[in-house]
Amino acid sequence: MSHMVVANALTQLRRGTLEYCVLALLRTGERYGFDLVRELGDLVTSEGTIYPLLARLRRDGLVDTTWRESEAGPPRRYYRLTDSGRRVLDAFVLDWERFRDSVDAVLLVGRRG
Amino acid sequence: MTVMDSDRLVNDYIERLARAARSLPEERREELLADVRSHVAESGATTDVEVRNVLERLGSVEEILAGYEEAQTSRPLTEPRLRLQEYAVLLLLPFGGFLFMVGWLVGVTLLWTSDRWRKGEKILGTLLLPFGYLSLAVAGMYPGQTCARVVDGSGEVIDTCTGVGLPIWIGIPLLVLLAIAPLVSIAALAKRAAPNRA
Numbered sequence: 001m002s003h004m005v006v007a008n009a010l011t012q013l014r015r016g017t018l019e020y021c022v023l024a025l026l027r028t029g030e031r032y033g034f035d036l037v038r039e040l041g042d043l044v045t046s047e048g049t050i051y052p053l054l055a056r057l058r059r060d061g062l063v064d065t066t067w068r069e070s071e072a073g074p075p076r077r078y079y080r081l082t083d084s085g086r087r088v089l090d091a092f093v094l095d096w097e098r099f100r101d102s103v104d105a106v107l108l109v110g111r112r113g
Numbered sequence: 114m115t116v117m118d119s120d121r122l123v124n125d126y127i128e129r130l131a132r133a134a135r136s137l138p139e140e141r142r143e144e145l146l147a148d149v150r151s152h153v154a155e156s157g158a159t160t161d162v163e164v165r166n167v168l169e170r171l172g173s174v175e176e177i178l179a180g181y182e183e184a185q186t187s188r189p190l191t192e193p194r195l196r197l198q199e200y201a202v203l204l205l206l207p208f209g210g211f212l213f214m215v216g217w218l219v220g221v222t223l224l225w226t227s228d229r230w231r232k233g234e235k236i237l238g239t240l241l242l243p244f245g246y247l248s249l250a251v252a253g254m255y256p257g258q259t260c261a262r263v264v265d266g267s268g269e270v271i272d273t274c275t276g277v278g279l280p281i282w283i284g285i286p287l288l289v290l291l292a293i294a295p296l297v298s299i300a301a302l303a304k305r306a307a308p309n310r311a
Contacts, residue, residue, distance in 0.1 A: 034151075047171050048177040048180070052145075053180060061309065084192060087192055
């Protein structure tokens with residue numbers, strides 16, 4: 001029963017933060033889908049869902065894409081952060097750090113008590 | 114034989130995906146299929162087992178489609194339309210003139226450096242009204258025409274008038290227009306503000 005509760009909370013958290021994690025990975029430079037999935041690791045349960053997520057980020061103007069030829073293999077679709085995406089990411093990081101610190105502080109109290 | 118089997122696995126998956134994605138707009142669907150094909154190719158999987166692994170990690174066709182549905186219904190991740198800068202503009206354009214006139218100039222600078230409005234909208238905000246309500250106050254102080262009645266030495270009555278005045282039927286409507294112009298202007302700006310419009 002307690003496992004179900006935890007799983008639910010973590011699923012929600014994962015879903016809510018995944019797009020910002022993708023934006024953060026793009027901060028250092030452009031990436032292609034497969035590469036992003038690899039870096040996200042455990043944060044992604046079904047890898048295919050990265051593609052609707054990226055489509056949504058494009059719709060909202062937070063990322064741009066271009067297809068590029070790769071030396072050995074098929075062309076790859078590269079994703080790049082836009083200025084708007086950068087600003088949204090920065091705003092999220094501030095909110096997240098505040099939230100994370102609050103939760104940690106309360107959990108710590110709970111543990112001591 | 115292994116190669117053909119793994120190809121068949123991939124094609125089967127793509128086919129199922131294409132069918133489930135029927136409800137998506139054509140462009141989206143084609144993109145998704147291209148992305149998944151590219152994903153499988155990128156994984157470098159060649160044997161049956163490897164391909165099965167990749168397809169399993171991709172997830173079920175239903176899960177991927179559910180991702181699109183969620184993307185459709187969720188609120189867009191965008192920046193707020195009006196930030197501190199834009200609120201400052203909406204306050205300083207009508208009233209900043211009263212802060213030693215500098216306030217309005219600051220408002221105009223913030224207006225033109227903001228990316229929330231197009232050029233035409235910025236021109237509207239600048240010209241309607243220059244210095245905002247300060248202009249109205251100054252215009253209100255204009256005495257208009259003043260006339261004085263003088264009786265000269267020989268008993269003649271002379272009226273001398275200086276200045277130019279507007280007849281009341283022009284003056285009052287003009288005053289009303291000038292009074293609401295700044296409000297109309299900032300209401301339009303507030304309504305049209307959106308990220309990345311400049």
